[in-house]
Amino acid sequence: MNLWLTLAVNSISLGGLLFLLSAGFSLIFGLMRIPNLLHGSFFMLGAYLGVSALNWHINFWVAALLSALAMTLIGGLIERFLLRRLAGQELAQVLLTLGLSFIVADVCLMIWTGDPWQPATPEHLRGAVQVGTLFFPIYRLVILAVAIVIAIGLWLMIDWTRLGAMIRAGVDDAPIARVVGIKVSQLFTLIFSLGAALAAFAGVMGAPYLSVYPGLDFEMLPLALIVVILGGTGSLLGALVGSFLIGFLYNFGQAMFPDLAYVILFLPMLLVLVLRPQGLFGRAMP
DSSP: OHHHHHHHHHHHHHHHHHHHHHHHHHHHHHOOOOOOTTTHHHHHHHHHHHHHHHHHOHHHHHHHHHHHHHHHHHHHHHHHIGGGGGGGOOOHHHHHHHHHHHHHHHHHHHHHOOSSSSOOOOGGGGGGEEETTEEEEHHHHHHHHHHHHHHHHHHHHHHHHHHHHHHHHHHOOOHHHHHHTOOOHHHHHHHHHHHHHHHHHHHHHHHOOOOOOOOOHHHHHHHHHHHHHHHHOOOOOHHHHHHHHHHHHHHHHHOOGGGGHHHHHHHHHHHHHHHTTOOOOOOOOO
């Protein structure tokens, strides 16, 4: 019973991190129609920046926000000066983001070396909450709470603001959105920067949980891709449901069927691609 409960708590925590990573990625994919292969690098680079800030004795939440702000700027510059020049050239954009991901990996290796970095859990978030005879780690519950708060914030922005209406229009039909006067190119920059910021914030949140090490970017990127494919591009609800589904499949698969862990993880994605290519909650691309 304790094993199942531990796996469930770990799965929920991982699902929260995956949502922070995948929400922006899903919107980027929905608007720009390309898989941003640099997204895992935003997660890793943001985590490294956050860990460095923590080593300078900066408050954990301040470090996470500073890392997110730095990645907002970096993501905006990449979209504005590199990706926008390749608008409409999907293959070139994919190759560009792939190349940049290798550059970021080498830069991180040069600056932070190949040793894993695992900051201590913030002092005010240590310990566990006892419910009866069961104990729930506070930090992992905080990860879930942060994911829920950000999910609500994104939902309010997308469904209840003028900006959100423009984003939905761009996701549904970018050419028509341009015709009616929506500046889709500016939406590209905004969403790309937002996705980079969320990925960096998730990286700092996940550092005490996962640690930070070379190759973390290419471990998280496939999980984000699976979430987007399962949930549907441009769908916030799809990103939320897909993140927790993959969190459970990943943890339970590795614990119960280690030899088939990746089969269990990728099989639902293959079925969705065959039976419902737009994802569980997405709309078919025009």
